[in-house]
Amino acid sequence: MRVHVVDHPLVAHKLTILRDKNTPSMIFRQLTEELVMLLGYEATRGVAVEPREIETPVSRMTGTQLKRPRPLIVPILRAGLGMLEGMVKMAPSAEVGFLGMARNEETLDIVTYAERLPNDLTGRHVIVLDPMLATGGTLVEAIRFLYERGAERVTCVCLLAAPEGIERLEKGIEGLEVDLYLAAIDERLNEKSYIVPGLGDAGDRLYGLAE
Template sequence: MRVQLVEHPLVSHKLTVLRKKETPSMIFRQLTEELVMLLAYEATRDVKVQPVEIETPVARMTGVALAKPTPLVVPILRAGLGMLEGMVRMAPSAEVGFLGMARNEETLDIVTYAERLPADLTDRHVFLLDPMLATGGTLVEAVRFMYARNAQRVTCICLLGAPEGISRLERELADVEVDIYLAAIDERLDEQSYIVPGLGDAGDRLYGLAE
């Protein structure tokens, strides 16, 4: 597993404003979109391309285009939806799927409650979107879900990560290839499994429920 911390002044600045508890949902959504665009720029460096012949106003030339099958972008519901717009702005020809996962409070198992994905992901590069890599349980199951459908490669894009969640992914996904792109790695998880210092509940802040 490869963990890539995207260090850039604009990322640090936008993330600082995102963290502030007084930042309203409208600004939070806008900053999330902008941060995802910056993260996606780095996360798509190795995306497959193929040569394509085009004609400019001056001459013919060989350019590049995203190879078929195109990447598949999958936000993990619900908070991952807030990252979708930024990702598709960077890769507008990518296809979009959806995955809903939640923890069963009695068994603590991660269960899939909704999915809209191709049945076969052979040769597909999947980009999973989830703002908070906290305990890592949901992301572990999401990655395994994609590989169970024969995904060729899985890349995860998160705003924040906790050391505990990163360690869990390294431990439980040691047998598969996965890349993680993060804007920051924070100190730890608290007793309620919130990232510290974090930014609170990303889903609530995206959709105004924290105000």
């Protein structure tokens, strides 16, 4: 697994406002979209392309276009939905799928409760969106699920990560090719598995439930 922390003044500035508990939901959503666009720019740096012959007003030339099959953007429900708009703005020709995963409180296993994806992901570059990499359990299962469907490559975009989550992810997907793009790696998880200093519950803050 390759971990990329996007070191950019704009990313740091927007993330600071995002973390502030006094930032209202409307601004939180806007900043999330802007941050995802900045992270998505870096995360799509290695996307597959192919040449395309075009004619400009002056002459013919060989340009570049995204190679088919186009990338597939997959937000993890529900908080990942808040990242979708920013990623789609960066890659408007990409397709979008959805994946819902939750922890079974009795068995502690991660179960898939919803999915809307192509049956065959052969040859697909899948970009997974999930704002917080905390314990890492959900992202591990999501990546395994996508590779079992035949995905060729998986890139994950998260706003924040805890060291514990990164460690679990590395162990849980050993042997699979994954790139992880982050705005920051925080200190640790607390006893409730929240990232510290973090930004709270991303889903609640995106949808106004934390106010």
